[in-house]
Amino acid sequence: MNRYFVPLAVFALLAVVLAIGIRHAPEKGVIASPLLGRPAPQFSLPELSQPTQQVRSADLKGRWYLFNVWGTWCGECRAEHETLLQVQRTGVIPLIGLDWKDDERDARAWLAQLGNPYQAVAVDASGRVAIDWGVYGAPETFLVDPRGIVVYKHVGALTQEIWSHEILPRVSAPGTKKS
Amino acid sequence: MLPELGHFALILALFLAALQAFFGIAGAAAGRERWMAAVTTAVAGEAVMVATAMACLMASFIGDDFSVTYVAENSNSALPLFYRVTALWGAHEGSLLLWIFLLAAWTVAVAAASRRLPARFAARVLGVLGVVSFGFLLFTLATSDPFVRLDPAAADGRDLNPILQDPGLAVHPPILYTGYVGFSVAFAFACAAMLEGRLDQNWARWTRPWTTVAWAFLGCGIALGSFWAYYELGWGGFWFWDPVENASFMPWLVGTALIHSLAVTDKRGLFKSWTLLLAILAFSMSLLGTFLVRSGVLVSVHSFAADPQRGIFILAFLIVMIGGALSLYAWRAPLLRSAAGFELGARESFLLFNNVLLVIAAATVFAGTLAPLIADSLGLGTLSVGPPYFNPTFMMSMLPLLALLAVGIHANWKRGRLGDKWRMLLNTLVAAAVIGCGLVFGIYRHGQVLTPVGATLGVWIILASLVDPIDRWRRRLSLSRAVLGMTVAHVGLGLVVIALTTVQSFTIERDVAMSPGASVAVGGYEFRFDGVSPVEGPNYSALAATLVVTRDGMPVTVLRPQKRQYWVQRQVTSETAIRMFRGDNILLALGEDLGAGRWSVRVQIRPLVTLVWLAAFIMACGGALAASDRRYRAVKVAAPAEEAAALERGT
Numbered sequence A: 001m002n003r004y005f006v007p008l009a010v011f012a013l014l015a016v017v018l019a020i021g022i023r024h025a026p027e028k029g030v031i032a033s034p035l036l037g038r039p040a041p042q043f044s045l046p047e048l049s050q051p052t053q054q055v056r057s058a059d060l061k062g063r064w065y066l067f068n069v070w071g072t073w074c075g076e077c078r079a080e081h082e083t084l085l086q087v088q089r090t091g092v093i094p095l096i097g098l099d100w101k102d103d104e105r106d107a108r109a110w111l112a113q114l115g116n117p118y119q120a121v122a123v124d125a126s127g128r129v130a131i132d133w134g135v136y137g138a139p140e141t142f143l144v145d146p147r148g149i150v151v152y153k154h155v156g157a158l159t160q161e162i163w164s165h166e167i168l169p170r171v172s173a174p175g176t177k178k179s
Numbered sequence B: 001m002l003p004e005l006g007h008f009a010l011i012l013a014l015f016l017a018a019l020q021a022f023f024g025i026a027g028a029a030a031g032r033e034r035w036m037a038a039v040t041t042a043v044a045g046e047a048v049m050v051a052t053a054m055a056c057l058m059a060s061f062i063g064d065d066f067s068v069t070y071v072a073e074n075s076n077s078a079l080p081l082f083y084r085v086t087a088l089w090g091a092h093e094g095s096l097l098l099w100i101f102l103l104a105a106w107t108v109a110v111a112a113a114s115r116r117l118p119a120r121f122a123a124r125v126l127g128v129l130g131v132v133s134f135g136f137l138l139f140t141l142a143t144s145d146p147f148v149r150l151d152p153a154a155a156d157g158r159d160l161n162p163i164l165q166d167p168g169l170a171v172h173p174p175i176l177y178t179g180y181v182g183f184s185v186a187f188a189f190a191c192a193a194m195l196e197g198r199l200d201q202n203w204a205r206w207t208r209p210w211t212t213v214a215w216a217f218l219g220c221g222i223a224l225g226s227f228w229a230y231y232e233l234g235w236g237g238f239w240f241w242d243p244v245e246n247a248s249f250m251p252w253l254v255g256t257a258l259i260h261s262l263a264v265t266d267k268r269g270l271f272k273s274w275t276l277l278l279a280i281l282a283f284s285m286s287l288l289g290t291f292l293v294r295s296g297v298l299v300s301v302h303s304f305a306a307d308p309q310r311g312i313f314i315l316a317f318l319i320v321m322i323g324g325a326l327s328l329y330a331w332r333a334p335l336l337r338s339a340a341g342f343e344l345g346a347r348e349s350f351l352l353f354n355n356v357l358l359v360i361a362a363a364t365v366f367a368g369t370l371a372p373l374i375a376d377s378l379g380l381g382t383l384s385v386g387p388p389y390f391n392p393t394f395m396m397s398m399l400p401l402l403a404l405l406a407v408g409i410h411a412n413w414k415r416g417r418l419g420d421k422w423r424m425l426l427n428t429l430v431a432a433a434v435i436g437c438g439l440v441f442g443i444y445r446h447g448q449v450l451t452p453v454g455a456t457l458g459v460w461i462i463l464a465s466l467v468d469p470i471d472r473w474r475r476r477l478s479l480s481r482a483v484l485g486m487t488v489a490h491v492g493l494g495l496v497v498i499a500l501t502t503v504q505s506f507t508i509e510r511d512v513a514m515s516p517g518a519s520v521a522v523g524g525y526e527f528r529f530d531g532v533s534p535v536e537g538p539n540y541s542a543l544a545a546t547l548v549v550t551r552d553g554m555p556v557t558v559l560r561p562q563k564r565q566y567w568v569q570r571q572v573t574s575e576t577a578i579r580m581f582r583g584d585n586i587l588l589a590l591g592e593d594l595g596a597g598r599w600s601v602r603v604q605i606r607p608l609v610t611l612v613w614l615a616a617f618i619m620a621c622g623g624a625l626a627a628s629d630r631r632y633r634a635v636k637v638a639a640p641a642e643e644a645a646a647l648e649r650g651t
Helices: A003-031 A075-090 A104-114 A128-132 A160-172 B002-030 B033-062 B069-074 B081-089 B092-116 B119-143 B167-196 B201-231 B243-268 B272-295 B308-336 B347-377 B387-408 B421-444 B450-474 B481-506 B609-627 B640-649
Strands: A044-046 A054-056 A065-070 A095-100 A120-124 A140-144 A150-155 B508-514 B519-522 B525-536 B540-551 B554-559 B562-566 B571-575 B577-581 B584-595 B598-607
Touching: A003 B272, A003 B308, A003 B347, A054 A120, A065 A075, A075 A095, A075 A104, A075 A160, A095 A128, A104 A120, A120 A128, A140 A160, A150 A160, B002 B033, B002 B092, B002 B119, B002 B167, B033 B069, B033 B081, B033 B092, B033 B119, B069 B092, B081 B092, B081 B167, B092 B119, B092 B167, B119 B167, B119 B308, B167 B201, B167 B243, B167 B272, B167 B308, B201 B243, B201 B272, B201 B609, B243 B272, B243 B347, B272 B308, B272 B347, B347 B387, B387 B421, B387 B450, B387 B481, B421 B450, B421 B481, B450 B481, B481 B598, B481 B609, B508 B519, B508 B525, B519 B598, B525 B584, B525 B598, B540 B577, B540 B584, B540 B598, B554 B577, B554 B584
Parallel strands: A044 A120, A065 A095, A095 A120
Antiparallel strands: A044 A054, A065 A140, A140 A150, B508 B598, B519 B525, B525 B540, B540 B554, B540 B562, B562 B571, B577 B584, B584 B598
């Protein structure tokens, strides 16, 4: 061995670390967000079905809620809609929707046709609130605890599995599971 | 039809890249001239195919073809034409295509300039670039195809990420990528030299301009990104040590070391293996940056949608490219020992310090960036590393670097004696201390521990850089562009140091509650709150606060930060008001209505923050100037006899 092998050895070590990083990544890709463990961004937006009323993040404090980002233009959102309805039927946690960069009439028609799982839907026509939440693509779902802290984030369509393995345990046993 | 054509062009480009790699590397190894001659044809063909693919995707964007998934996800029929074009690189797939396109452009430039290189060496350089190109094309086609159709087609697109709907951020990626990709040329030159088993001073002279241009682009890209984060996004800062920012900063640091190491190899034929290693490292950092941003192993505010499968592919690619290059290095670098030596105190030793300190700086940034990942793989739980780590550790390697710079540029090659230059250096240091500290304390009358140090070093670097050029100019001696470029870049660095010192020491951030008519004094300025009045916009109505800013009784400006309510969305946004005054950057934001006409107002004053970006730009200009020096274009091909001998020796 001579000193010219040192860079190769260091790189080999690094490659192992990166490989381990990737093995953890599927799980991380789901929960990782700069928002985790931090307060949910503030917002105040009009309600979809009652435009005179506002959906305010301040009013949501003191209880758990699921913040679900969707739009009628988004195919995956349709795929997760059934799951959202099932979640709503359990009555465990209210769903707050963020209708992202969407046509309001289309959005109302969508909910009338497929059923409305949301307790309230905030209309984010310009996409500014979505920027604050670090949304990259719909659908995305955030779990926010009663202190207003984001404890979990799921990218992509919500599934029964994610609901029962990731979200439900966190809501029913808060404090036992670290974010 | 167009998307299929683009897809097909990409597949053809993949095959041509494979041919380019094979004919280049195998042709040179076997010494077959016809194979080597085919390389440039493959390069041209690949470039045409990649350009066709780019054009097809762009046409789909301009023509609002929402049957293409990527277009549907990143564009919208209401999007202005300019953003429909720039939306092409608004997300992962298109960014990769841009990467490949820029790589093809660099490769064509190298091929065009390769007439001045020995045929065999040129074939190897282009061959290595072919390997890089092949890897990225395969990655794109296998995991990130931008031409995938959407069935049924979307009625309208999801629109471009709103953050990217800004002229500055729209041009930021191409400039940054040009820098990233440019380091692949230095990498290819290094690999070709190792395959050849020979590295002379001509090699360094060929490599230098390419590296410097890539470095200049990267610097511009980083500065642009930082500028728009501050101005447009109003994030209230210009550098966050975010993984994505670090991913662009690390290759820049290593690239800076490489530029200086190349200078030694060029002038003195030394540091050969070290230069090779840096050339490999600089490109590795570019690739690694891509990996970190795309694979989702690290979390960033700029993150692209994470996809572990892409991560696995890039990791495999990293192992092949970097692992391959470093193996080649371990095998070949021992052949490249140089006999010449130098004394401690000679310019070589200062440049060695420069290299070591820059690499240490890059390593500390690297360690901080990867710390969360390493902690995670070792099962130590989640760990986050922020400015409290980065600022001091980065400074630890930067302070000695800056202190040595002024001496280093006046040191002689080979000999350690500075002679009578000591006196001049001492004089400039004293002058710098007087000017630097005088300015800082004269204007601000206070400071932190490192304030005088930073101010002195910044001024010293500028003064010491200017001594020789001014002297030569007064004696009517000619100045080469290389020296001029170096001087400009070093003056730029001095300005960056002064600007950063000032910003870090004297930034003021205050949240104040104000009633109409009341005044508040912040950082030498007087802000009078004249209440809030309604303003009507095209699609919003707003409340605009009027704040009259004065300094020592003299009017400075009137700032009107707004709270806007958009009619359609009934959504409230805050518009900050930013104004420059004598180098101070004043930022005001209107906060909450506290009732009874009282409002909370956020006041931020950042002195000289604009100079940070301006000076970074000056550094890049220095690089461009140096790269345009005539001596890099005058390099002649090695004599035919010499080349024939080299061919005979084989590899």
